[in-house]
Amino acid sequence: MKPYYETENGRLFYGDCLDILPELEQVDLTITSPPYGGIRDYHGYNFNFETIAKELFRTTKDTGAVVWVVKDEMINGSESGESFRQALYFKEIGFKLVTMLYTKNGGLRTGSTLFYQNNFEYVFILTKTNQHTFNPIKDRININAGQIDKSSTKRKKDGSLKPYSCVIKGKGYRDNVWKYNTGGSVSSTDKIAYNHPAIFPEALVQDHILSWSNEGDIVIDPMCGSGTTLKMAERLGRKWIGIETSLEYCAIAKQRIERELQQRKLPGF
Numbered sequence: 001m002k003p004y005y006e007t008e009n010g011r012l013f014y015g016d017c018l019d020i021l022p023e024l025e026q027v028d029l030t031i032t033s034p035p036y037g038g039i040r041d042y043h044g045y046n047f048n049f050e051t052i053a054k055e056l057f058r059t060t061k062d063t064g065a066v067v068w069v070v071k072d073e074m075i076n077g078s079e080s081g082e083s084f085r086q087a088l089y090f091k092e093i094g095f096k097l098v099t100m101l102y103t104k105n106g107g108l109r110t111g112s113t114l115f116y117q118n119n120f121e122y123v124f125i126l127t128k129t130n131q132h133t134f135n136p137i138k139d140r141i142n143i144n145a146g147q148i149d150k151s152s153t154k155r156k157k158d159g160s161l162k163p164y165s166c167v168i169k170g171k172g173y174r175d176n177v178w179k180y181n182t183g184g185s186v187s188s189t190d191k192i193a194y195n196h197p198a199i200f201p202e203a204l205v206q207d208h209i210l211s212w213s214n215e216g217d218i219v220i221d222p223m224c225g226s227g228t229t230l231k232m233a234e235r236l237g238r239k240w241i242g243i244e245t246s247l248e249y250c251a252i253a254k255q256r257i258e259r260e261l262q263q264r265k266l267p268g269f
Contacts, residue, residue, distance in 0.1 A: 001013060001015070007257065010233065010241060012250060017055075017245075021055040026059050026060065026064070028061055029065055029066075029213040029219045031067040031209065032221045033069040049089070057090075060128055063131055064127070066125075066126040067208045068086070069122070069123050087124055094128065097125070099125075101120045101178070102120060102204055103120045103178070105179050136173045137210065140174045142171065178204065180204050181203075199228060200225075201228075209232055213238055215236070215238065217239065218241065220242070220243075221240075223245075225244065225253070226249055226256065227256050230242040231256050
């Protein structure tokens with residue numbers, strides 16, 4: 001199928017992902033966010049979750065991962081539970097599952113007036129093996145940084161334990177709850193993205209690309225919307241594939257990628 005738009009590093013397809021995914025070979029990383037029930041209007045897109053899930057399993061390399069960002073719709077004072085059903089189905093078809101949370105620094109809270117307002121979304125990390133790519137981000141400040149830890153031990157050749165000390169490093173692996181700005185998550189030159197009803201924070205996508213892929217890997221977003229995954233993959237030296245059913249959103253994604261390429265040509269970039 002001919003792409004709607006392409007660069008040296010990537011291709012953007014206009015159409016239903018279930019028509020295009022079967023034509024693709026295996027990829028290294030998928031980052032996507034499906035429709036959250038009726039929370040947003042995606043131009044009437046009909047979301048066939050189970051078939052998409054099976055295609056994602058087929059297209060994911062043994063060393064690859066899927067980052068699935070989802071939130072439950074609140075209906076009559078109760079969450080839909082759709083995110084949990086999706087997580088369990090991913091496990092049923094063979095994926096390994098680890099749950100993360102993405103919380104919002106700013107933006108509107110949602111939910112029922114009967115409960116505390118919701119300020120997070122689920123981020124399901126789906127892998128097929130324990131050999132998946134993982135480049136942990138180390139930006140958690142250790143409160144004991146610089147101090148000497150004398151509680152460690154090493155096992156000697158005869159099997160006995162020998163105490164030893166080490167200096168505690170300044171930063172460690174971050175945990176599995178990540179917080180990002182929402183209103184300020186799109187650069188000032190990229191406000192066209194706000195014509196899409198639900199925009200990924202660029203930093204969220206950036207950090208997942210860095211965590212679960214390497215330079216030159218193929219990153220895909222089969223429901224790419226305004227193209228944040230594609231833009232950040234382009235910026236980080238990954239190859240990318242985007243699929244979108246709306247021509248309006250394809251045009252937004254194309255414009256954002258072109259602006260990204262123009263920015264890279266500026267002095268000092």
